[in-house]
Amino acid sequence: MSSLEAILTRRxxxxxxxxxxxxxxxxxAPPVGPALGQYxxxxxxxxxxxxxxxxxxxxxxxxxxxxxxxxxxxFEFIVKTPSVTWYLKKxxxxxxxxxxxxxxxxxxxxxxxxxxxxxxxxxxxxxxxxPLESVCKSIISTARTMGIEVKKELD
Amino acid sequence: MRATPxxxxxxxxxxxxxIMYRLPSTRSLLKSLIPxxxxxxxxxxxxxxxxxxxxxxxxxxFHFNSVTIRNKIxxxxxxxxxxxxxxxxxxxxxxxxISVANEGSKAQLLEARIECSGVIVDxxxxxxxxxxxxxxxxxxxxxxxxxxxxxxxxxxxxxKDVGECLALAADSIGLKEIPKYEVTKRECHDWVQQxxxxxxxxxxxxxxxxxxxxxxxxxxxxxxxxxxxxxxFGTGEHPTTRxxxxxxxxxxxxxxxxxxxxxxxxxLGIAALKMGAARAVAVDSDPMAVSSAIHNASLNSFGPDKIxxxxxxxxxxxxxxxxxTMKGHLATTTSDTGPVQYDVIVxxxxxxxxxxxxxxxxxxxxxxxxVGLSGIILDQVxxxxxxxxKFLDNISVSKADGWACIKGTKKLIS
Numbered sequence: 231m232s233s234l235e236a237i238l239t240r241r242x243x244x245x246x247x248x249x250x251x252x253x254x255x256x257x258x259a260p261p262v263g264p265a266l267g268q269y270x271x272x273x274x275x276x277x278x279x280x281x282x283x284x285x286x287x288x289x290x291x292x293x294x295x296x297x298x299x300x301x302x303x304x305f306e307f308i309v310k311t312p313s314v315t316w317y318l319k320k321x322x323x324x325x326x327x328x329x330x331x332x333x334x335x336x337x338x339x340x341x342x343x344x345x346x347x348x349x350x351x352x353x354x355x356x357x358x359x360x361p362l363e364s365v366c367k368s369i370i371s372t373a374r375t376m377g378i379e380v381k382k383e384l385d
Numbered sequence: 386m387r388a389t390p391x392x393x394x395x396x397x398x399x400x401x402x403x404i405m406y407r408l409p410s411t412r413s414l415l416k417s418l419i420p421x422x423x424x425x426x427x428x429x430x431x432x433x434x435x436x437x438x439x440x441x442x443x444x445x446x447f448h449f450n451s452v453t454i455r456n457k458i459x460x461x462x463x464x465x466x467x468x469x470x471x472x473x474x475x476x477x478x479x480x481x482x483i484s485v486a487n488e489g490s491k492a493q494l495l496e497a498r499i500e501c502s503g504v505i506v507d508x509x510x511x512x513x514x515x516x517x518x519x520x521x522x523x524x525x526x527x528x529x530x531x532x533x534x535x536x537x538x539x540x541x542x543x544x545k546d547v548g549e550c551l552a553l554a555a556d557s558i559g560l561k562e563i564p565k566y567e568v569t570k571r572e573c574h575d576w577v578q579q580x581x582x583x584x585x586x587x588x589x590x591x592x593x594x595x596x597x598x599x600x601x602x603x604x605x606x607x608x609x610x611x612x613x614x615x616x617x618f619g620t621g622e623h624p625t626t627r628x629x630x631x632x633x634x635x636x637x638x639x640x641x642x643x644x645x646x647x648x649x650x651x652x653l654g655i656a657a658l659k660m661g662a663a664r665a666v667a668v669d670s671d672p673m674a675v676s677s678a679i680h681n682a683s684l685n686s687f688g689p690d691k692i693x694x695x696x697x698x699x700x701x702x703x704x705x706x707x708x709x710t711m712k713g714h715l716a717t718t719t720s721d722t723g724p725v726q727y728d729v730i731v732x733x734x735x736x737x738x739x740x741x742x743x744x745x746x747x748x749x750x751x752x753x754x755x756v757g758l759s760g761i762i763l764d765q766v767x768x769x770x771x772x773x774x775k776f777l778d779n780i781s782v783s784k785a786d787g788w789a790c791i792k793g794t795k796k797l798i799s
Binding site: 244245246247248249250254257258259260261262264265268269270272274275277278279281282283285294299303 | 493494496510511514519520521522523524538540542571582583614616618619620622623625735736737760761762765788
């Protein structure tokens, strides 16, 4: 439980905004522009800071951003790693998941791929306390719903 | 697919399974509708990988039935759009939505304002993102309280079908019906105006102000930079711009040639001229920045004899090509023979461009000249310092608000 002082000094939140922005490519154009502009937030500050924070990623990787806008026109944001489905598609080299998951398999991946993806996902703010094994399990089930099969080793 | 009849009968929105399968990226979607745990796999499960056709034959009655059910659905619903219109018309007062959704291609953006209860608002917004919204914002005074009605504002590009996306999202989290919503067309001009309204006169330091062009300077005798940034970066409020302006104030005494790399709105080049530089060259890889810089230069009454603005290609791997363009441009700006050498270079860009343009940028500075680099956050400082220590001496770092500016002088003997 946060202390009373923290609760009293907490800034009132105007809105929570979710967006997907390519890494290093934030511009004051849609989707960023209208989403932030309607809450009078400083677009260029967000773009500059987002681009600086995502310099480690390959350009154009779609990063999901969770932004909290406060009523006094300030904001804070968290940059999350791209979605698991995106990683799986990249690892398997396919454009989109299977049309009939469970029946049609579009690609196979080995446990090594899953392990690498799990390591990246663990750096996400919300996955840090999960053991690596459970992160791997949830990635494997996501892969199954996309029609990607996971084998122990690729032949 | 035993789940299929359940979807059709119970839900008020007949969603063809064909759509579901085309969007497998939503795990929760399939979990709720097709519990894979109950899926009776054929005995030879390994036949999934290699023999797809044989699977259809081996898997027995239930699978075959599902294929025919699915085909029946497809045949009975003659065209997806008609079915959506049908289901939307059946809800009270929704006829105007159909016309808006179909006219969507003329507008720039579609904004859907959805009202739903606090319990599901978080999940619903995630599902909207999965099904094609460009961005989703949740307005809240009391985030997540179950009895309050929260509003979600979702933005879509013009060609998306808003009703379909909402229906899919609602069904994937198990709602019986789509929450109430309204769709409005949004022109792009709306938010450009809003961006401009935020801009206020800012004092960078004593005697140095940055003023938007529609306001008058509060201090007429100070150095006032008049700006109309539009969509380019550089209003003087950001810590990196401030750090660079302070760097220029320290090193521009009068009569220098200044290069502003990554100029944005042109603010740094114009500031250098106002502080007494003889000539400034501003370059950027964004055409919008180039036009903004030219416009701002004329607002401050600086013509092409004082400041030249150029567009450079944005390809990091193609540094030689950009170097060729730069040399070509720069050769025409001076009557001197030989390569142009600047006295002061300021570069407020990002980490990666700074790293791969290191030799390129420092090639343009004369020995003993001053270089200022910014647009880097504090953790990125060591990397830039290592990279530039080959070219620069007297490296010092100034910091503000988590951002840093690295200053140095070009080595006399390189």
